[in-house]
Amino acid sequence: xFAYCPECGLRYEREQGYFLGAMxxxxxxxxITIAALSALLWASSSxxxxxxxxxxxxxxxPLVPLLVTASRVLWIHLDxxxxxxxx
Ligand SMILES: [Zn+2]
Numbered sequence: 001x002f003a004y005c006p007e008c009g010l011r012y013e014r015e016q017g018y019f020l021g022a023m024x025x026x027x028x029x030x031x032i033t034i035a036a037l038s039a040l041l042w043a044s045s046s047x048x049x050x051x052x053x054x055x056x057x058x059x060x061x062p063l064v065p066l067l068v069t070a071s072r073v074l075w076i077h078l079d080x081x082x083x084x085x086x087x
Contacts, residue, residue, distance in 0.1 A: 001072075011087050012076065022068075022075035029067055034060050 004011055013019065037056035042049050 010076075012072075014079070014085070014087055018079075019072055019075065021079065022071040025074050025078075026067055026071035029071060030060065030064075033063065033067070 001012065003013070034053070034056050037059055038049070038053045041047060041056055042052035045052070047055070
């Protein structure tokens with residue numbers, strides 16, 4: 001990840017541990033995604049709910065890099081909205 005946006009020069013990591021907040025967003029998005037995938041698999045198959053959750057968790061793994069990136073973007077937007085600051 002770049003330290004600064006190559007387009008506008010925005011500094012991404014404002015302080016040490018800045019993206020800790022993004023982890024909360026990531027956790028929530030992961031739960032929603034896995035729950036939705038599990039429900040879809042469970043409803044469209046004869047699998048037990050435990051099996052559907054296990055398979056949904058495996059299907060979710062390739063989406064993790066996308067989710068981490070999206071979470072950081074959402075965090076930056078939220079943080080900049082609440083605390084525009086100088087940097
Ligand atoms: Zn930019």
